[in-house]
Amino acid sequence: MENNEGIRNPERKPALRPQLLTVLCILTFIGSGLTGFSYLFIYLSYDQMGEIVDQLSFKLPEFDMMLSGGKRFFLSGFILNTLSLIGAVNMWRLRKVGFHFYTGSQIFILILPLVFIPAFPFSVLSVLVTIAFIAGYAVNLKNMN
Secondary structure, eight states: OOOOTTOOOTTOOOOOOOHHHHHHHHHHHHHHHHHHHHHHHHHHTHHHHHHHHHHOSSOOHHHHHHHTTHHHHHHHHHHHHHHHHHHHHHHHTTOTHHHHHHHHHHHHHHHHHHHHOTTOOOOHHHHHHHHHHHHHHHHTGGGOO
């Protein structure tokens, strides 16, 4: 009897990742990766960041507003961006579970500043970009397992 375990099925072709999915994943790797790294850096150096901002001769009201969210804001942002990145990696590998990780984390990323920073202005542009990415990924769900 022949051992066929190591032989591949020549009729079965590996699934190809659509170009749109590839572009969306790369953009998510860049966006969520850099944002997550930034949030982690600020979380780890939160006290020093406050001192640096206080010592500046010019004021950065946006940065002051972000720092008003506290350390938990930056830790939460890091965790959510990491989940978004995990979702993109899974979708890169054509796994549907990645879509759910990505979508959930992106929704919470939109809500996060509203919870931690009362004066944070609502960003319609952020909502539209998030919807566009989720829609782009949703179109590609049929290509995922």
